[in-house]
Amino acid sequence: MNDTVLDERLxxxxxxxxxxxxxxxxxxLRGRRLRQRRRRAGIAAGSVAAAAVVVAGVALGAAPSDxxxxxxxxxxxPAAAPPVPEARDGALVQQLDRLGGEEGSITVRELRAxxxxxxxxxxxxLGWLSVGAAESWQATGADTCPAGxxxxxxxxxxxxxxxxxxSGTVHQLVVDLDGRVSLFTVNQADARPSDVxxxxx
Amino acid sequence: MTARPMRPGHxxxxxxxxxxxxxxxxxxxxxxLLCGDPHRAEDIVQQALAKLYLSWRRxxxxxxxxxxxxxxxxxxxxxxxxxxxxxxxxxxxxxxRPAPAGLSPEDADALWAALRELPPGQRRVxxxxxxWGLSVEETAADLxxxxxxxxxxxxxxxxxxxxxxVPAETGGDPR
Numbered sequence: 001m002n003d004t005v006l007d008e009r010l011x012x013x014x015x016x017x018x019x020x021x022x023x024x025x026x027x028x029l030r031g032r033r034l035r036q037r038r039r040r041a042g043i044a045a046g047s048v049a050a051a052a053v054v055v056a057g058v059a060l061g062a063a064p065s066d067x068x069x070x071x072x073x074x075x076x077x078p079a080a081a082p083p084v085p086e087a088r089d090g091a092l093v094q095q096l097d098r099l100g101g102e103e104g105s106i107t108v109r110e111l112r113a114x115x116x117x118x119x120x121x122x123x124x125x126l127g128w129l130s131v132g133a134a135e136s137w138q139a140t141g142a143d144t145c146p147a148g149x150x151x152x153x154x155x156x157x158x159x160x161x162x163x164x165x166x167s168g169t170v171h172q173l174v175v176d177l178d179g180r181v182s183l184f185t186v187n188q189a190d191a192r193p194s195d196v197x198x199x200x201x
Numbered sequence: 202m203t204a205r206p207m208r209p210g211h212x213x214x215x216x217x218x219x220x221x222x223x224x225x226x227x228x229x230x231x232x233x234l235l236c237g238d239p240h241r242a243e244d245i246v247q248q249a250l251a252k253l254y255l256s257w258r259r260x261x262x263x264x265x266x267x268x269x270x271x272x273x274x275x276x277x278x279x280x281x282x283x284x285x286x287x288x289x290x291x292x293x294x295x296x297x298r299p300a301p302a303g304l305s306p307e308d309a310d311a312l313w314a315a316l317r318e319l320p321p322g323q324r325r326v327x328x329x330x331x332x333w334g335l336s337v338e339e340t341a342a343d344l345x346x347x348x349x350x351x352x353x354x355x356x357x358x359x360x361x362x363x364x365x366x367v368p369a370e371t372g373g374d375p376r
Contacts, residue, residue, distance in 0.1 A: 013313070017230045020243060031250065178256075
């Protein structure tokens with residue numbers, strides 16, 4: 001009995017409360033600002049850590065370099081690939097810093113997950129790396145797989161979805177992190193790839 | 202190069218906008234019932250919706266948008282709303298409230314005062330169960346507490362509110 005009376009009275013009370021008219025757009029803006037603040041804080045606090053993660057990833061990939069004397073060609077030979085760590089990692093951090101103020105920014109934790117996925121997947125020399133932010137998953141073209149490429153779903157911690165594309169020495173990983181889509185392109189040859197499966201417009 | 206215009210129907214924004222249009226008033230009233238302060242209620246809702254924006258994809262995928270929004274409102278209230286409520290002078294707040302339809306101003310004031318006297322834990326259970334109409338299990342899931350706790354808090358709250366609820370219905374003796 002009390003249950004019913006309480007239901008009725010609470011609804012009567014609530015119905016009399018004048019809810020302010022607030023444009024939904026204001027709430028969206030607050031959400032975006034909160035997201036950007038968190039991203040910036042994460043990137044600012046962890047830019048050094050980001051570099052460390054990527055360097056660690058590269059180092060892991062470069063670990064077999066002490067076998068450089070093996071008779072078979074080894075993809076990882078620091079002497080043959082001097083530009084790898086500093087230049088590439090510096091470029092990556094620069095790109096991340098630049099992304100910090102944009103919608104497609106990525107946190108250190110997320111970057112760590114991506115770095116793990118890259119290192120797990122790509123054995124050997126990492127060569128050339130680029131990072132891009134896309135407006136949406138569809139905008140990268142990741143739902144398609146161009147002829148000559150092998151595409152498959154990828155597992156990246158914390159990602160809503162991720163997908164690999166590979167062709168020869170070129171690997172691409174597109175990652176959707178809570179609506180922020182980033183595209184990582186690796187060419188095991190030390191050069192910008194002449195052809196890619198997906199791109200950030 | 203010109204700035205890229207925002208696409209009106211783009212993913213999260215469009216979906217969240219639709220949710221806000223449909224639910225904002227109810228969330229605001231929930232917050233108001235919990236804290237009794239219109240300004241604090243607005244703050245709580247803004248916080249909850251900003252957090253919802255951040256978690257939108259995950260929450261939507263889990264098909265738990267309402268639950269997440271309710272939980273955010275309740276948590277924001279619990280974080281610091283209870284202290285504000287206790288500091289309020291009842292008459293000041295009551296003066297600003299419009300009279301509910303179907304409820305005398307005296308009964309409305311009495312219910313507001315009785316709600317104010319409930320401990321925050323009981324108040325949030327009352328609001329979720331009797332305003333949102335959630336079951337014991339749904340309320341427990343929302344609040345992250347056991348169904349037994351929901352039941353005991355509901356019973357305790359009803360016992361406290363009995364004096365406000367029964368006399369008006371029976372016109373006299375509560376027991």
